Amino acid sequence: MKMPKLSLKLNTLPIVLALYYTLVVNLPMAREIVNIIQNLDAVKIVFVISIPLFFMAAFTFIFHLLNWPKLAKPIFVFLLLTSSLVSYAMFNYGIYVDYGMIENTFETTSEEASNYISVYSTIWLIMMGGLPAILLLFTRLEFSTWKRFLGLKALYMLVSILIIAAIAGLFYKDYASIGRNNSHLKKMIIPTEYLISTTKYINNTYIKQPMPYRQIGLDAKQVSPHNANGKPTLLVFVLGETARVHNYQYYGYQRQTNAHTAPYKPIFFANVESCGTATAVSVPCMFSNMNRANYDKETAYNQDNVIDIMTRAGIYAMWREHDGGDKGAAHNIKKMTLLPDDADHLCNSQECYDTAMLEGFEQDTANLNQDSILFYHLSGSHGPTYFKRYPEEHKQFTPDCPKADIENCSTEQVVNSYDNTILYTDYFIAQTIEKLKALEDKYNVALLYISDHGESLGENGIYLHGMPYSIAPKEQTHVPMILWTSTEFAQQKQLNTNCLIKAAKENSYSHDNLFDSLLGLMDVKTTEYRQHQDVFAQCRQPYPNTIER
Known part of the structure; x- marks a missing residue:
């Protein structure tokens, strides 16, 4: 059986991925936002509608920064696979994949990691990360000229910024209130939080020059208790x-x-x-x-x-x-x-x-x-x-x-x-x-x-x-x-x-x-x-x- 021939304009890929990340990958954050909104005394329906649009525009902008010929597939395949892992952990265990969790993950042994593998987790990862990654691998990304590519990229990024600015202008008070009262929400955004945290961890652990080792307690010695029994x-x-x-x-x-x-x-x-x-x-x-x-x-x-x-x-x-x-x-x-x-x-x-x-x-x-x-x-x-x-x-x-x-x-x-x-x-x-x-x-x-x-x-x-x-x-x-x-x-x-x-x-x-x-x-x-x-x-x-x- 031959795989169907799929094609997609390279500059359209970030929009498709932004939609997928907004509606599917970020289910843990969506669930948390729903819980927060339900506990508010009053909420504007228009503001609620603006939330997925805001994230859609933000993800479109971010993914355009990563979207380049020959690099797009390996970058986004990696993101899809790792994002599905993060989404699974956050949705099912209620944990945040911040710097501390990244540090813990890197220092986890293979035996400990294997303890998290189950039929349910495997199905989740295949459906959310594996299948979309395979689909992307078999999709031909159409690219015409650098001039057209860069022009459209700039246009899509500008439109994204304008949408974000418009939503912020109309509902700044609502976003600020929820954001300040629920600062943990930023730790739930996939893929930004875990990518930033991973980058920081790799830099601090493997790239950054380690500080000189310092000895303390150089004067340490034991003293004998008054009633030592030998x-x-x-x-x-x-x-x-x-x-x-x-x-x-x-x-x-x-x-x-x-x-x-x-x-x-x-x-x-x-x-x-x-x-x-x-x-x-x-x-x-x-x-x-x-x-x-x-x-x-x-x-x-x-x-x-x-x-x-x-x-x-x-x-x-x-x-x-x-x-x-x-x-x-x-x-x-x-x-x-x-x-x-x-x-x-x-x-x-x-x-x-x-x-x-x-x-x-x-x-x-x-x-x-x-x-x-x-x-x-x-x-x-x-x-x-x-x-x-x-x-x-x-x-x-x-x-x-x-x-x-x-x-x-x-x-x-x-x-x-x-x-x-x-x-x-x-x-x-x-x-x-x-x-x-x-x-x-x-x-x-x-x-x-x-x-x-x-x-x-x-x-x-x-x-x-x-x-x-x-x-x-x-x-x-x-x-x-x-x-x-x-x-x-x-x-x-x-x-x-x-x-x-x-x-x-x-x-x-x-x-x-x-x-x-x-x-x-x-x-x-x-x-x-x-x-x-x-x-x-x-x-x-x-x-x-x-x-x-």
Whole structure:
């Protein structure tokens, strides 16, 4: 069967694409605009009609800038395919593909990316992006002369500008009101937002000259607690993934999602805010000396973090990875990544469960003759394939959602799957505590758990995470933090546990506190230490672990 011969004037292509992007590709933005208009007290019908005309003119102008002989097909095929991906993510998960999401996407592993593939997503991408791209490839774009081409291009762009100007003149007040009250709308425009963000990310990451690396805390050294018992400190730091506090039994959630750790009576910090809504932001931020308000990724990647300062002070540190990378946090210490292995009963050829990392725990903790901190970076509750994070025997809440396209599961199924991941992470923590208790004769042991960010489970039509922090729902920013210590650890560190329990319930904390809290907890003396940001300082007997600046 022969393909029909299709032809289109080259200067007409931007108009056709503008119509397609206005009516089809930008469905997520159209849905949001409809919701906004429905909530207005009064609205002019003529203004509503002007909205698609405004975007049609704007897209026509933009696409004419990209429309050139021999370049038009590859450029627009690329745009159609990538735009369909963005449209799918925005429409079905309620996320914005801004700079933060682009950063997260570039740093996502192929395994994580595969979790988003489903029959539904494949059909969406084929219908919205694939078929139009194929159609364009088989269309002959007619081009006569450069003079006529450039003349028509200039005319169409001028008409587009005049339409935009006319609409702006007639309805400026309406557009300004909606735009200022709903600033997130600009992040929903496809393809402008994700193209600008991608360009910025590529420039900042691969083209821009990196800033010189800066060492901080050069004066760092350990000080011995007054009542040291001669045993080294062993702190296990469990870095969670996508755990939100609202589904924690300790927080008041009705389900027993903390059934495994409950017998160990850990201290639960109820009010902790994350630095970001995605791993690529939160992880380097939480270990840096910067607070969220002044966090800068480039600076964080090019200077020492709290792990570097602790190792400089003589503390042994090691990082076990199971979540697509340490995001630069463990760049100067021993790091081991858990790889799938069919021979391991906790793995298959594609992925493992978090507890597979504990198979090397005895080896990790053997013959430590200095204060040590071991990091375990979990895949935790990483979606949308929550069902892959826990084995069958740990499927407590049913029916779950055994597929990637969670938008096609019921809310009950999605929540059940997510709660199973929270419970399995709780099992991991409990197993780690039990292993630490077996080492109490050799070390003063403790465990600190904190999640990198939270997760949306369909509230207000939003799923997953990664929304801009300024408009992110609390489900994506309110995270759990847990501390368990042996009696001797608390005694050695002079921690008043009753004081900590009270502070954990009443005070508010954030990832901002982690840098100084780790320095304080591991008895590191440095000018970089800020006592007022140390979560544990108010509950310790005072002794000098800071140097006057």
